[in-house]
Amino acid sequence: MENRDGRPLHERLSEEFRHRIATGAWPEGSQLPSEATLCGEFGTSRGTVRQALATLRNEGVVTGGRGRPPMVRAAVQSQSFSTFMSFTEWAHSIGKTPGQRTYEVARRPAGPVAAAQLGLEAGEPVVEIYRLRSLDGVPAMIERTTFVMEAGRLLFDFDADNGSIFNYLRSRGVDLSRARRTIDAVAAGPDDARLLEVDPNTPLLRERRLTSSADGRPIEYSEDCYLPSLTNFTIDNTSESRASLVRIPTP
Incomplete structure (x- = not known):
């Protein structure tokens, strides 16, 4: 090759x-x-x-x-930690057609969790996205994303139902170079359960992601909740090369 x-x-x-x-x-x-x-x-x-x-x-x-x-064998589709891909890029890489339905793109004051992650004061303006993501037309993930205003304001000129937000922002010069992910399990609330077409309290795989520029400036904080029957996460390492996976105790 x-x-x-x-x-x-x-x-x-x-x-x-x-x-x-x-x-x-x-x-x-x-x-x-x-x-x-x-x-x-x-x-x-x-x-x-x-x-x-x-x-x-x-x-x-x-x-x-x-x-x-x-x-x-038929298997749950894995998304690897060894590369930094958007949902759209990952879906294409496994031969699936990504889809999305956008329920909200809004400017509002940052909540305490997003503000802390993004290094903002609580109440500073941010742009929030709420979308349902799918694989081959099957509901797969709920996406709740908060962008700092510098990047988020660009999304008011973007059709979030047709394409990758990350790819669009990169095309507009936004530096999305680094990501820190935290994975845990949560129960589906009524709204998520309805959109994912599952029963309330169904276990979901939650990825909390902080995306930064190459120089470490926070750009995006997202809480993405996946159906574990449709995707999981993997990490590859060897005895010679250790991946930076950290086990964090839940409070």
Whole structure:
């Protein structure tokens, strides 16, 4: 494989394998080509192929190993911590069609939680977004996002029902370079349950995300609540490279 972006070969192989699974080239329940076949196709070693397949096993996309041939299985779609992607970019990367329905884009005083995260005084003006996100038309996530005014004011000229907010803001020069995520579980309230078409108190996977510029200026704080039956989160690390995942006790 031609190396155009400087990433390790095993990462690019994992991406190619995910693409083949997502597009049906390797159907659910099918056995993957042998390691020897994959080595020959991509001109690489067994170790590299095994590392790529191990990533897919960790994500729950592929089963097998320890003498059993790797198989494609129907799995909850994983979103990795190893890269910084918007929901739209992630959906496209797994072969799904992202969708959204916007219920609110509003300027209002910052609440205490968002203000603390964004380094603002409580009551300073911010722009809040409330959207339902979907995968292939199926409700998947509730998005509650707060932007500092410098970035958020640009969204009054954007159709939030048609496209990625992050991609739009980047096209307008907003620096969205870094993110810190906190993952926990919450119960679906009445409004979220109705939009996600589940019963109230259904467990949801909540991602609280603080997005900053390259120099550390907070830009966005979001609380995104996912249906765990449609997505989960993974983190990849090795003995040589440790990912910055921190376990934080809940008060």
